[in-house]
Amino acid sequence: MRSTKYIYLFLVMLILTLFLYDHLTSPVMTSVSSPSKIGKSCAPCGAPCLSE
Amino acid sequence: MVDFLRENKKEYSLFFILSLAGLTIGLLAFVDTGLKGIGLVILGISLGIVFVFFQYGFASGWRNFLVSRDTTSLTQHFILAGLCALVFIPVISSNNSIVGSIAPVNLSLFIGAFMFGIGMQLANGCGSGVLFNFGSGSGRMIIALPFFIIGSVIGTILLPYVLNVFSYGQIEIASNFNIIARTLINAILLFGTSYLFYSYGRKNNQTFKAKVFYGTFIIACLCCCVLFVSGSPWGVTYGFTLWGAKLSLALGIPIDTFTFWNWAGPKRSLENSVLSDVSSLMNFSLIIGAGLAASWSGAFRKNHWPPKRELIAAAIGGLLMGIGARLSFGCNIGAFLAGTASGSLHGWIWFFMAMMGSVVGIRYRKIIGFK
Numbered sequence: 516m517r518s519t520k521y522i523y524l525f526l527v528m529l530i531l532t533l534f535l536y537d538h539l540t541s542p543v544m545t546s547v548s549s550p551s552k553i554g555k556s557c558a559p560c561g562a563p564c565l566s567e
Numbered sequence: 568m569v570d571f572l573r574e575n576k577k578e579y580s581l582f583f584i585l586s587l588a589g590l591t592i593g594l595l596a597f598v599d600t601g602l603k604g605i606g607l608v609i610l611g612i613s614l615g616i617v618f619v620f621f622q623y624g625f626a627s628g629w630r631n632f633l634v635s636r637d638t639t640s641l642t643q644h645f646i647l648a649g650l651c652a653l654v655f656i657p658v659i660s661s662n663n664s665i666v667g668s669i670a671p672v673n674l675s676l677f678i679g680a681f682m683f684g685i686g687m688q689l690a691n692g693c694g695s696g697v698l699f700n701f702g703s704g705s706g707r708m709i710i711a712l713p714f715f716i717i718g719s720v721i722g723t724i725l726l727p728y729v730l731n732v733f734s735y736g737q738i739e740i741a742s743n744f745n746i747i748a749r750t751l752i753n754a755i756l757l758f759g760t761s762y763l764f765y766s767y768g769r770k771n772n773q774t775f776k777a778k779v780f781y782g783t784f785i786i787a788c789l790c791c792c793v794l795f796v797s798g799s800p801w802g803v804t805y806g807f808t809l810w811g812a813k814l815s816l817a818l819g820i821p822i823d824t825f826t827f828w829n830w831a832g833p834k835r836s837l838e839n840s841v842l843s844d845v846s847s848l849m850n851f852s853l854i855i856g857a858g859l860a861a862s863w864s865g866a867f868r869k870n871h872w873p874p875k876r877e878l879i880a881a882a883i884g885g886l887l888m889g890i891g892a893r894l895s896f897g898c899n900i901g902a903f904l905a906g907t908a909s910g911s912l913h914g915w916i917w918f919f920m921a922m923m924g925s926v927v928g929i930r931y932r933k934i935i936g937f938k
Binding site: 518519520522523524526527528530531533534535537538541542543544545546547548549550551552553554555556557558559560561562563564 | 578581584585588591592595596599600603604607666668669670671701704705706709726730736737797798799800802805808810813814827830831832833835836838839840841842843844845846847848851854855858867870871872893896897901902905
């Protein structure tokens, strides 16, 4: 039975590379934030409230 | 618990590579967002290590209850939520810059949590379980994670259409009471439920080892730290959703034109660096932490590819969890733990519906041939 090690390593490195690429090509906020903290949201994912 | 002292099974090279990856992310987070960024990286890595060390899972614990009436995990989970509630509710209520995990009670919550329950039994892991088992090199989770990401992007397309269907808005438990009474009522509900599970287990001659509660206490402390540092409770699935959306954009799919991604919060996270999002930063850190723990303890070497049918089940489970998490506003962490600890009714409904989904998921597990 083959170990998952190399595919795992490949995936972790892929995620890291994509993170770095995205980080270097996107604007950076001065603070880490969650979607629920921006605007008037009624759910952790940033979904708006019922009346909107 | 994982044995960290068996030196002959350590994976030094893997440990070194993962340490470098963690340092890279930590350094970038520190440069851009200062102590808050590096703090969240450290908390994510710590959670990964603790989850692997104590093998703290939700899916298997709920299955143990449904299959063999073992209430150990459920007792722990409600203690965890109760401990968090003692901190979350007063802090959220008295501080405008800190928000809780409070979501609407609507039809999509019921359907999504039910789907999530089925999915977590098929994949053999919930939101946090997928993360820390993926981080420990589990073959099943290596398959489940990409499908979780795909599913959560599908969920973002569906959510705007169902958000207001049979919606009663956000419902906070004991919202008419003052902060102290609200905290006590929610804590009594959570610790009381834990006690019910504990009593049921004792009736069935079940023994509860003190060691298993240490993990619960440490995770509760880390969850409170996440709340203080990030300003919101720990959540897992939004990070997956964001990763999927950014990948979709890179592949030419105009995901940014969909309603979900034009809401203020998601729009801002899609437009900015992935490291500016709390959930993304913590998810990657948790993977690194779990990998460090697994490579140091030797747990990594035990991971081999499971049979093909289990991998297919993991893919279906991942997809169901992804869609379900978006429709029901989170997973075991963001909806159940953070929801109940924030005093939101949706957390309790999520628990009940995900448990119902687990009943169905366990039946499918038997059909597939899981042990």
